[in-house]
Amino acid sequence: MRINCKGNLIDLSKPKIMGILNVTPDSFFEGSRGQTIDSALEKARKMIEEGADFIDIGGMSTRPGSEEISEEEEIKRVLPVIQSILQEFPETLISIDTYRAKVAEKAVVAGAAIINDISAGNLDENFFKTVAEMNVPYILMHMKGTPQTMQKNPHYENVTLEINQFFAQKINELRELGINDIILDPGFGFGKTVEQNYELLKNLNLIGFDEFPLLVGVSRKSMITKFLNIHQNEALNGTTVLNTLALQKGANILRVHDVKEAKEVVEIWKKIQ
Template identity: 55%
Template sequence: MTINCNGNLIDLSTPKVMGILNLTPDSFYDGGSYKDEKSILLQVDKMLKDGATFIDVGAYSSRPNATNISVEEEISRIVPIVKLLIKEFPSILLSIDTFRSAVAKACLENGATLINDISAGSLDDEMMSVIAAYKVPYILMHMRGTPATMQQLTEYTDVTLDIKHYFAEKIAKARAKGIIDIIIDPGFGFAKTTAQNFTLLQNLDLFKSIDVPILAGLSRKSMIYKTLDTTAANALNGTTALNTIALTKGAGILRVHDVKEAVECIALTNALKFNE
């Protein structure tokens, strides 16, 4: 299973790692950590050397009850960093974490490679048209409502089947627009209780029937640190445990804060499969 990133065919039959770069001051784990060019370049260089295939850059915090910012502010935060990273790392595959088509367009015009949309087009009717026009891979995540309201929208008939139906509708709409490369993300922590998150992880292999790559974004999420009665800062071991489970259930991309550990998860699960 491959995706086309700026002419590079990325084979996701061997899982890949997407390193997270938050440019926001209020993200749940590393908000405010990367405030200047030096710290940003050091972190991206580390993630690439540790084995990240993609770097996912976000300038709008999607944690529950995060501060809303304007489109203009989001663009002013993210576009200079996209330009900086393309200049310093010319072969970098940059994913842009945004649900706004204007932000996506501005970043794609400056060399970004993928768009990672937490709303799968629900929060901006123009997003899919932009993706289709630029012919880039599109990550469709499942969420209900907005980051401000999602935690009140956790009623499902069957969380796994409901989300499979959601993806069927979104993928049909994306295909109708002409979008070729699609990745799905069940959206751990977005409009889901802790119990629902674990149900989704348990059933992650059921999403393989959709026949597109699956992204798992479990890194340091509350489902881990609340279950372990700890904090996001102390949730790396738990993240590694759940990433390993996600890989055994078909995840093709791990979106993480800690690249080295995720790469090791992939190497070990690949060895396990090789010896089955």
């Protein structure tokens, strides 16, 4: 349960927090957006002070039904933010949230330490090769379809089994390329109904073959807001509940909008252990 980030071994047997920083105008939760370098720096500073272990930077929204932007625009959004954060906070471990190989490559060259790919390499044929060349940890996420199509009646005979089968195939492909620092993300909200999301959370301990660290991202998502009939701004309490359950089911990284509250969840969970 250790990954190598810039020569430092990060022990994921102790739960970590990944803060979400979207350099976008249209990500689903407005509180995650930092559209200027100054606002992104301020959000990064706050997350670092609150105890974030990683900061996940994305330049294109992947919410259901989102529209693609050009590769050039995505690069233009993320690179200055990565560089600015590392200039002010050089020890920060940054994850680049993208499914484009060129964006991932340029972000790592600029200082990103992890690649976070919602598409598991399915939307860019060069992605796995680029991850191998960059030699950084890789977050492998399950998604059915694309951001534009994923919520159009997703169907599974057994969501947990199908995701494990998907991961097994992808892990073999990655290992053939020499990629071993792999983190698995079941992809809550990405091609799953509310019921399928809860079934997946219930069976989270069965994901990953007891070998790979698990990242869970349920923060303020529709599995909370649709189920409780509330707005994203009201979903912090539900997020805290689900993060607690995720830790009990074996999550190693919580990807969140609200770092302080997630850090408190982790500290209380560790006390109980």
